[in-house]
Amino acid sequence: MNKLMSILVLSLLFISTGHTKEIKIGVVMPMSGPIGGFGQHAVKGLNLAHSLNPKLKNGDTVKVILLDNKSDKIESANAATKLISSDKVSAIIGALTSTNTMALTKIADDAKVPVVAPVATNPLVTKNRTFISRVCFNDNFQGDVAANFVFNDLKFKNVVVITDVKNDYSIGISKVFKTKFKAMGGKILKVMQINQGDSDFKAMLSNIKKLKPELVFIPFYSAEVALIAKQANQLGIKTKFLGTDGMAGDKVFFEVGGKAVEGFYGTNLFSPDAPKTTQASKDFDKAFRAKYKEAPHPFGVLSAESYNVILSAMNKCDDPTDTKCVNKNIRATKDFQGVSGIISLNEKGDAVRSAVIETIKDGKSVYLKTVNP
Amino acid sequence: MDILNFIQQVVNGISVGSMYALIAIGYTMVYGVLRLINFAHGEIMMVGAFAAFMAMGVWGLPLFIAIIIAISFAILTGVLTDKIAYKPLRSAPRISLLITAIGVSFFLQNTINVFVGGTARSFPVAPFFDKVITINSIVFTPTLIIVPVITLSLLAILLFVLHKTKYGMAIRALAFDIKTVSLMGVNSNQIISLVFVIGSSLAAVGGIFWALSYPILTPYIGIMIGLKAFAAAVLGGIGSVSGALIGGFILGFAEVMFVAFYPEAGGYRDAIAFIFLILVLLVKPTGIMGINFEKSRF
Numbered sequence A: 001m002n003k004l005m006s007i008l009v010l011s012l013l014f015i016s017t018g019h020t021k022e023i024k025i026g027v028v029m030p031m032s033g034p035i036g037g038f039g040q041h042a043v044k045g046l047n048l049a050h051s052l053n054p055k056l057k058n059g060d061t062v063k064v065i066l067l068d069n070k071s072d073k074i075e076s077a078n079a080a081t082k083l084i085s086s087d088k089v090s091a092i093i094g095a096l097t098s099t100n101t102m103a104l105t106k107i108a109d110d111a112k113v114p115v116v117a118p119v120a121t122n123p124l125v126t127k128n129r130t131f132i133s134r135v136c137f138n139d140n141f142q143g144d145v146a147a148n149f150v151f152n153d154l155k156f157k158n159v160v161v162i163t164d165v166k167n168d169y170s171i172g173i174s175k176v177f178k179t180k181f182k183a184m185g186g187k188i189l190k191v192m193q194i195n196q197g198d199s200d201f202k203a204m205l206s207n208i209k210k211l212k213p214e215l216v217f218i219p220f221y222s223a224e225v226a227l228i229a230k231q232a233n234q235l236g237i238k239t240k241f242l243g244t245d246g247m248a249g250d251k252v253f254f255e256v257g258g259k260a261v262e263g264f265y266g267t268n269l270f271s272p273d274a275p276k277t278t279q280a281s282k283d284f285d286k287a288f289r290a291k292y293k294e295a296p297h298p299f300g301v302l303s304a305e306s307y308n309v310i311l312s313a314m315n316k317c318d319d320p321t322d323t324k325c326v327n328k329n330i331r332a333t334k335d336f337q338g339v340s341g342i343i344s345l346n347e348k349g350d351a352v353r354s355a356v357i358e359t360i361k362d363g364k365s366v367y368l369k370t371v372n373p
Numbered sequence B: 001m002d003i004l005n006f007i008q009q010v011v012n013g014i015s016v017g018s019m020y021a022l023i024a025i026g027y028t029m030v031y032g033v034l035r036l037i038n039f040a041h042g043e044i045m046m047v048g049a050f051a052a053f054m055a056m057g058v059w060g061l062p063l064f065i066a067i068i069i070a071i072s073f074a075i076l077t078g079v080l081t082d083k084i085a086y087k088p089l090r091s092a093p094r095i096s097l098l099i100t101a102i103g104v105s106f107f108l109q110n111t112i113n114v115f116v117g118g119t120a121r122s123f124p125v126a127p128f129f130d131k132v133i134t135i136n137s138i139v140f141t142p143t144l145i146i147v148p149v150i151t152l153s154l155l156a157i158l159l160f161v162l163h164k165t166k167y168g169m170a171i172r173a174l175a176f177d178i179k180t181v182s183l184m185g186v187n188s189n190q191i192i193s194l195v196f197v198i199g200s201s202l203a204a205v206g207g208i209f210w211a212l213s214y215p216i217l218t219p220y221i222g223i224m225i226g227l228k229a230f231a232a233a234v235l236g237g238i239g240s241v242s243g244a245l246i247g248g249f250i251l252g253f254a255e256v257m258f259v260a261f262y263p264e265a266g267g268y269r270d271a272i273a274f275i276f277l278i279l280v281l282l283v284k285p286t287g288i289m290g291i292n293f294e295k296s297r298f
Helices: A002-017 A036-052 A073-085 A098-102 A105-111 A139-153 A168-184 A202-211 A222-234 A252-261 A279-292 A298-315 A323-331 B003-034 B041-058 B063-089 B094-116 B142-164 B166-176 B178-183 B188-213 B221-236 B241-261 B263-283
Strands: A022-029 A061-068 A091-094 A115-117 A132-134 A158-164 A187-194 A215-218 A240-243 A265-268 A336-338 A341-345 A355-361 A364-371 B133-135 B138-140
Touching: A022 A036, A022 A073, A022 A298, A036 A061, A036 A279, A036 A298, A061 A073, A073 A091, A073 A098, A073 A105, A091 A298, A091 A323, A098 A168, A105 A132, A115 A298, A132 A323, A139 A168, A139 A215, A139 A240, A139 A265, A139 A355, A139 A364, A158 A168, A158 A202, A168 A187, A187 A202, A187 B263, A202 A222, A202 B003, A202 B241, A202 B263, A215 A222, A222 A240, A222 A252, A252 A355, A265 A364, A279 A298, A279 A336, A298 A323, A298 A336, B003 B041, B003 B138, B003 B142, B003 B166, B003 B188, B003 B221, B003 B241, B041 B063, B041 B094, B041 B188, B041 B221, B063 B094, B063 B188, B094 B221, B138 B142, B142 B166, B142 B188, B142 B241, B166 B178, B166 B188, B178 B188, B188 B221, B221 B241, B221 B263, B241 B263
Parallel strands: A022 A061, A022 A091, A091 A115, A115 A132, A158 A187, A158 A215, A215 A240, A240 A265
Antiparallel strands: A265 A355, A336 A341, A355 A364, B133 B138
């Protein structure tokens, strides 16, 4: 009797889902660990994008499978393997940041499953990878924007650079910044190193205090920046600081940084206060504020953008599970009216888009200006 | 490097070193009695810090009560760990106990990850701890003054308990030979629990002051601090509580001075701590205050 019932239930299930297919998109995000805060923000945007567009044009429903990479490289690679071989996803969004995305690019590339990275800006992410694209700019551009801002807008000539040597993103952008800033005629007083996860920076900061630079360039993530800001403040360092898009991503930056991060500058991928260039971005902004009662976070917006770019590519294919066709169309994205602005992908799979510069005021990121490529 | 910067770096070294020392003492206590390198010690510290975070950040209790709650939680974790994971292995080979300790450490990290969440939390720091004292442009933070005082007084209390009280005598006796002492009518499991109570309380205090100095909490903060404190304990001569203190300070100084002189190679900071440990052990395999386990304890 039981057996009969289960056969009946199973067959009913088949009948009800028989007509439209279910398309799976895998998502790898840091939901816990040191940069878990980044992932939390990213998923908010992604969930909103999914609830706004849960279906493809042909009626297929999209299922999002979220895996936590615990902010870790190896876990990112494992997650990608699982999504590809066991869940059989048609595309992957993630793994948000550079180091973790680079851990899964080879796996996805070999399996010919397209990956769209929301905010992985290291130049190497898409290098020689046919199936890896991103909706953010790469750090050759961001480093250039940062160097330009320091030299031409702030008119500072003496800079100290701190690199997080455990973080591919930080290594990449430091290198670009140094080269560009020196080429402009600026002086790099010293390059110092930290490790992601370090807590005590007083020894390094005491040295910076003595060097008296006009600005310290700190291209790494929220936790380390916040601790550096706090300890620099305790040591009485009055120098300006310039961070990058990873700086204000996690709310611990503001909670721990408090008064110490006031006046910090930061380059960023997106600012909710920048003039909006597309109708989609206006609508998304409204929906985001209505759902979460807060301003859209850059990581959330770009994760939503990754989802939309994949969906738009799938809509152009007869079979949305044909990963080669989807990838071809992702790469062919031109003048896409996205939720973060207008984006086009170049032949390498990198988005060509503008950057914003912000400053921290009253515990918030405040928009200063937009820099176009 | 000018003299003022150097003095500032010495101050920075004391600040880091006293933190390592505080945590290393707990490591050495457990080792002295059970010959167990309790790799879960860093995690017990993390549990203490999270308990204090909950008490202050979520329930809004004052620091003093938060410290009591943190210590209680840490003691509970430490004693339960011993009862559940270590006690059944008392007569098993040492290596089984060591592997169990590593397992316990992962278990605690993941438990906190599941129940509290794995994202970075900001530890609520009272404004008092943000004030600094500046003398001749040398900057002192409040924790810098409080932590060494607490470390030294806890060490004094610990030495008093170990050498002047009946329970202390039992602990030292147990450290020599558990079987014989049990035959003499001492309840060895009770005394071992006491050791875990002391070790876990020290870890909790260490965790709170770590969080007050570096107010970002994740379930994984215990890993590196635990390893450094372990290195400090070995450097000072594992099993010796005063050795742990000395080891902690030396390790803190070594790290800070390395970064002070070579900030451009700061990425090797952690490596330096362990290279230093290896060098000391090459010259003096039992550590600086290395004790001869045939003759004395602690």
